[in-house]
Amino acid sequence: MKIVYKILIIIIALFFSSCKNNEYPNYEYMPNMYESIGYDTYEENTLFENSQAALNPIEGTIPRGYSLYQYEDSNSGYELAKNNLQNPLRDDEINMTKAKELYDIYCGVCHGNKGDGQGILMKREKILGIPSYLDQGRDITEGSVYHVIYYGRNTMGSHANQLNENERWLVTSYVMKLKSDLKK
Amino acid sequence: MDLRYKKHFLRFFNFRNNLTSSNFFLVHLLFTYFLIFPFTNSFAQDVDITAGKSLFNTNCAACHKLDKKMTGPALRHVENRLLNDEGLDKQWLYTWIRNSSAVIKSGDSYANKIYAEYNRSAMTAYPQLSDVDIENILAYTAQEKIIPVANVSVSTASAPSNNLGLSNEVILGIFSLLFFLLAIGLLLVSNTLRNFARLNDVKLIEKEKSKPIWKAFIDNQFLMLCSAILLLLVSAYGFYGWTMQLGTNQGYMPVQPIHYSHKIHAGDNQIDCNYCHSSARVSKHSGIPSLNVCMNCHKTIYEYNGEITEEYSKTFYDGEIQKLYKAVGWDDEAQEYTGVTYPVKWVRIHNLPDFAYFNHSQHVSVAGIECETCHGPVEEMEIMYQYSPLTMGWCINCHRETNVKVKDNEYYSKIHKELSKKYGVEQLTVAQMGGLECGKCHY
Numbered sequence: 339m340k341i342v343y344k345i346l347i348i349i350i351a352l353f354f355s356s357c358k359n360n361e362y363p364n365y366e367y368m369p370n371m372y373e374s375i376g377y378d379t380y381e382e383n384t385l386f387e388n389s390q391a392a393l394n395p396i397e398g399t400i401p402r403g404y405s406l407y408q409y410e411d412s413n414s415g416y417e418l419a420k421n422n423l424q425n426p427l428r429d430d431e432i433n434m435t436k437a438k439e440l441y442d443i444y445c446g447v448c449h450g451n452k453g454d455g456q457g458i459l460m461k462r463e464k465i466l467g468i469p470s471y472l473d474q475g476r477d478i479t480e481g482s483v484y485h486v487i488y489y490g491r492n493t494m495g496s497h498a499n500q501l502n503e504n505e506r507w508l509v510t511s512y513v514m515k516l517k518s519d520l521k522k
Numbered sequence: 523m524d525l526r527y528k529k530h531f532l533r534f535f536n537f538r539n540n541l542t543s544s545n546f547f548l549v550h551l552l553f554t555y556f557l558i559f560p561f562t563n564s565f566a567q568d569v570d571i572t573a574g575k576s577l578f579n580t581n582c583a584a585c586h587k588l589d590k591k592m593t594g595p596a597l598r599h600v601e602n603r604l605l606n607d608e609g610l611d612k613q614w615l616y617t618w619i620r621n622s623s624a625v626i627k628s629g630d631s632y633a634n635k636i637y638a639e640y641n642r643s644a645m646t647a648y649p650q651l652s653d654v655d656i657e658n659i660l661a662y663t664a665q666e667k668i669i670p671v672a673n674v675s676v677s678t679a680s681a682p683s684n685n686l687g688l689s690n691e692v693i694l695g696i697f698s699l700l701f702f703l704l705a706i707g708l709l710l711v712s713n714t715l716r717n718f719a720r721l722n723d724v725k726l727i728e729k730e731k732s733k734p735i736w737k738a739f740i741d742n743q744f745l746m747l748c749s750a751i752l753l754l755l756v757s758a759y760g761f762y763g764w765t766m767q768l769g770t771n772q773g774y775m776p777v778q779p780i781h782y783s784h785k786i787h788a789g790d791n792q793i794d795c796n797y798c799h800s801s802a803r804v805s806k807h808s809g810i811p812s813l814n815v816c817m818n819c820h821k822t823i824y825e826y827n828g829e830i831t832e833e834y835s836k837t838f839y840d841g842e843i844q845k846l847y848k849a850v851g852w853d854d855e856a857q858e859y860t861g862v863t864y865p866v867k868w869v870r871i872h873n874l875p876d877f878a879y880f881n882h883s884q885h886v887s888v889a890g891i892e893c894e895t896c897h898g899p900v901e902e903m904e905i906m907y908q909y910s911p912l913t914m915g916w917c918i919n920c921h922r923e924t925n926v927k928v929k930d931n932e933y934y935s936k937i938h939k940e941l942s943k944k945y946g947v948e949q950l951t952v953a954q955m956g957g958l959e960c961g962k963c964h965y
Binding site for chain 2: 366382388390462463464490
């Protein structure tokens with residue numbers, strides 16, 4: 339009789355102590371309702387290269403909502419864009435508050451919120467040599483700014499996947515505004 | 523270094539002071555000043571290395587490092603190297619720095635060679651740099667490399683002295699052994715004393731054998747009933763609590779394939795959450811950033827130079843950056859992509875069940891909720907973990923308490939006006955606008 343009690347108590351104690359390890363996910367009630375039957379975006383899938391379900395768009399296709407960018411990623415493409423490419427947004431389509439918000443997120447870390455090249459990463463000496471938008475040698479234009487956001491240049495990487503076309507133009511207009519503010 | 527300049531200054535002031543006193547002296551000084559100044563300048567080795575360093579950091583460092591190939595070549599001893607290997611003098615460097623593309627166009631052989639070698643990436647022109655500026659920069663690049671020896675010896679010497687090479691477990695173990703020995707000792711002492719007493723015929727007071735307490739407990743039926751009820755209640759409560767935490771993952775902290783520290787990125791370097799998780803603004807998911815986003819910065823940042831802890835050393839962090847390079851196929855030596863990539867198998871932390879719909883953009887862009895509201899103090903997390911329970915009760919609670927953000931949102935202004943009249947409130951909560959309807963999240 340006594341032994342039965344003891345065993346029962348030990349079992350109950352084990353049941354409740356449920357030593358939860360934070361490195362592993364917890365138990366679920368009904369896993370087949372929790373987990374998606376369809377493929378998840380970043381799921382492993384042996385059908386594809388590297389078992390990666392997330393793929394690039396097929397070469398030569400343009401995703402819905404995107405448009406073709408005609409300048410190529412080279413020095414001559416840069417020069418062409420710099421001289422020819424114009425901002426397609428009308429003045430009333432440019433929401434400067436939104437543009438500033440986007441600029442501060444994606445550009446301000448390095449280029450500084452005033453565009454003087456004194457972003458936090460520059461101040462902390464993580465990334466060096468970030469030019470001010472006033473830099474004479476570069477002499478940025480709308481076209482060159484858009485082109486560099488799209489493809490990146492030298493050390494700067496492409497930001498085309500973080501900003502869509504409209505947002506890129508918003509940021510471009512804001513950069514040009516910062517440049518003219520710096521001139522003052 | 524600045525001494526020569528100071529001399530010029532002194533001479534200049536002398537000349538100003540003597541202006542009135544002596545005409546002859548003035549002419550004489552003027553003569554020496556203008557004679558000596560250009561002469562000393564052209565042969566000047568007195569350059570300002572500090573100014574050179576800051577000029578280098580603002581203008582050149584984006585593409586050049588002193589000892590490492592980047593977008594452009596490594597620049598330590600560039601002046602000597604060009605002179606000895608290519609026979610190009612300082613004048614060539616001046617023209618190159620001020621307008622490199624013109625030099626390339628002129629058909630200069632070395633210029634074209636280096637242009638082709640570095641993937642035809644054009645160097646920006648720096649017409650604004652004066653001779654003195656370039657001189658200073660070159661002086662900075664001509665410095666010998668300083669190898670930090672002292673640091674290493676300090677760090678190795680200081681590490682073991684902190685805790686005498688003993689971990690807490692060892693100390694605890696020793697203590698418990700000591701207490702165990704003490705207990706045995708006391709028992710032995712008591713035994714010996716008893717033996718003495720017996721041998722000396724001292725009568726020890728014997729306790730009367732009474733009923734054992736558990737038997738008395740069992741015999742008392744009222745007590746048994748009460749404790750049985752209590753036990754049942756307590757175990758029911760415990761069982762309820764245990765079933766409630768099933769399926770939730772608050773505090774879930776898996777080991778990731780690359781040790782990515784949110785503390786360093788979002789905390790120390792204040793990079794906005796949206797920089798990497800850019801899709802949170804515009805889509806249902808706040809996606810895992812693809813590795814090209816990492817490379818936006820880590821193309822340049824190839825080593826860790828921040829503060830280190832006992833657990834995470836510089837070598838450890840540098841190794842993690844190398845893991846990134848391997849995954850994305852970046853050859854840091856050659857500064858180019860190899861094309862061989864490996865997917866990084868991140869472990870997803872925040873998992874909503876498949877039957878619940880959640881949209882990030884609705885919360886981030888429309889409602890303007892800070893990421894920290896749900897994800898907690900991410901900027902302090904060395905290892906990312908799930909901060910909120912992400913249960914339905916938790917969602918509902920927030921929807922009951924949070925007011926709808928109608929400012930700058932015409933979409934809501936009309937319905938907000940009508941509904942707030944209906945409910946007779948100033949500010950509508952999300953719940954009052956239908957935020958509790960089942961179909962909003964489950965369909």
